[in-house]
Amino acid sequence: MKSLPRLSFGVGDRFAHEAEAQLAAFERLAAAGVVVAPVWNKSNREHSFIGSEPASVRAAAAAAVARRKWPHPWFVDADHIRLETVDRFLESSDFFTIDVADAIGKPAPQADVKAFVSGHAELGKPIALPGITKVFRLSEDSLARIAGKYLLACREAGAIWRHIQQARGDDVVVEVSMDETDEPQTPPELLVILALLAEERIPLQTIAPKFTGRFNKGVDYVGDLAQFEQEFSDDVAVCAFASRHYGLPESLKLSVHSGSDKFSLYPLIRRTLARTGAGVHLKTAGTTWLEEVIGLAEAGGDGLTLAKEIYAYALDHVDDFCAPYAAVIDIDRTALPAAAEVAAWSGPRFAAAIRHVPTNTAFNPHVRQLLHVSFKVAAKHGSRYTDLLVANREIVARQVTENIFERHLAPLFLSR
Numbered sequence: 575m576k577s578l579p580r581l582s583f584g585v586g587d588r589f590a591h592e593a594e595a596q597l598a599a600f601e602r603l604a605a606a607g608v609v610v611a612p613v614w615n616k617s618n619r620e621h622s623f624i625g626s627e628p629a630s631v632r633a634a635a636a637a638a639v640a641r642r643k644w645p646h647p648w649f650v651d652a653d654h655i656r657l658e659t660v661d662r663f664l665e666s667s668d669f670f671t672i673d674v675a676d677a678i679g680k681p682a683p684q685a686d687v688k689a690f691v692s693g694h695a696e697l698g699k700p701i702a703l704p705g706i707t708k709v710f711r712l713s714e715d716s717l718a719r720i721a722g723k724y725l726l727a728c729r730e731a732g733a734i735w736r737h738i739q740q741a742r743g744d745d746v747v748v749e750v751s752m753d754e755t756d757e758p759q760t761p762p763e764l765l766v767i768l769a770l771l772a773e774e775r776i777p778l779q780t781i782a783p784k785f786t787g788r789f790n791k792g793v794d795y796v797g798d799l800a801q802f803e804q805e806f807s808d809d810v811a812v813c814a815f816a817s818r819h820y821g822l823p824e825s826l827k828l829s830v831h832s833g834s835d836k837f838s839l840y841p842l843i844r845r846t847l848a849r850t851g852a853g854v855h856l857k858t859a860g861t862t863w864l865e866e867v868i869g870l871a872e873a874g875g876d877g878l879t880l881a882k883e884i885y886a887y888a889l890d891h892v893d894d895f896c897a898p899y900a901a902v903i904d905i906d907r908t909a910l911p912a913a914a915e916v917a918a919w920s921g922p923r924f925a926a927a928i929r930h931v932p933t934n935t936a937f938n939p940h941v942r943q944l945l946h947v948s949f950k951v952a953a954k955h956g957s958r959y960t961d962l963l964v965a966n967r968e969i970v971a972r973q974v975t976e977n978i979f980e981r982h983l984a985p986l987f988l989s990r
């Protein structure tokens with residue numbers, strides 16, 4: 575099994591131009607004493623929106639690693655893959671995020687649920703895990719209900735894992751994700767899920783539950799912070815228990831999806847990791863594409879012109895762009911300025927509207943979220959967009975590195 579280090583952080587590089595700038599952020603963190611493994615993630619959906627192939631992610635990451643002589647582990651994550659989409663990722667990825675959220679709640683055969691419940695007497699007793707706030711008590715009925723809800727999803731994860739294993743052997747990292755669903759999973763549910771995944775003999779190193787609260791794209795967490803901290807901490811205890819008792823890898827840890835820009839969560843996560851010694855994986859993606867737009871705006875000239883065009887087009891097609899992301903954005907359309915108004919903005923004014931500095935009065939989270947889901951527009955411009963990234967490499971890279979280091983890695987991993 576390829577082992578994922580205790581601390582890892584996912585970065586997305588939609589147009590495959592920022593791997594080096596992203597890696598520079600990890601170097602700064604390493605220089606401050608904390609080595610975190612970069613994981614370049616890109617989902618099938620992102621590839622199809624952009625028209626890219628999975629091999630391009632590894633090529634860009636490997637080139638960055640070689641140029642900067644990064645001496646630590648790094649990975650390429652086939653993000654949110656399913657049986658029908660995994661094949662084209664098999665060669666170039668060494669980290670697979672198996673998404674089975676759609677199978678949650680599919681009715682499982684009663685006999686299988688019964689067999690699981692009777693095979694797991696320990697789950698029917700009060701469970702006092704070291705570090706949790708209150709003892710879990712699952713009645714036989716609620717255990718059967720939870721097992722029934724997740725059993726087929728976990729079996730599907732097993733089938734996808736065996737497909738990957740056949741092609742790649744065991745030397746890969748495996749994550750199972752259940753975050754793209756309506757209801758959060760509670761810590762006792764997570765425990766049952768891990769027991770079910772262990773029965774499938776998946777060498778699971780990261781599990782992405784859906785946490786309570788809203789994880790909107792590119793903006794801060796919306797929800798009850800105390801409740802999140804307790805749930806996260808209980809989930810950490812559940813992972814530790816499951817790796818000891820169900821034979822899952824010792825490196826098993828939580829994966830936080832849509833993790834970019836969740837500024838109010840980072841101190842809570844850091845505190846829990848420090849207290850428990852647990853690890854974490856946190857995924858970001860679109861936050862880097864927004865830094866490209868910010869960099870082009872700051873650059874002025876043709877860069878600013880294209881940034882404004884992208885906004886105008888996105889505003890014109892707001893329904894189309896928002897529809898696939900309806901569950902993970904909250905855009906107040908009355909707060910979106912007209913294209914004519916934005917056309918008059920200076921580069922720094924445009925950049926300030928989208929750069930995620932909530933204390934800046936020019937910051938507009940609605941514009942930011944709209945652009946976050948509109949990366950297809952840049953893809954449509956093809957080389958006009960990517961040539962501008964190359965021409966303005968330095969100013970764009972500075973935004974990318976600063977965003978990943980100052981606003982993400984440092985608050986998550988450095989106590990200062």
Ligand SMILES: [Zn+2]
Nearest residue numbers: 751753831832
């Ligand atoms: Zn996800």
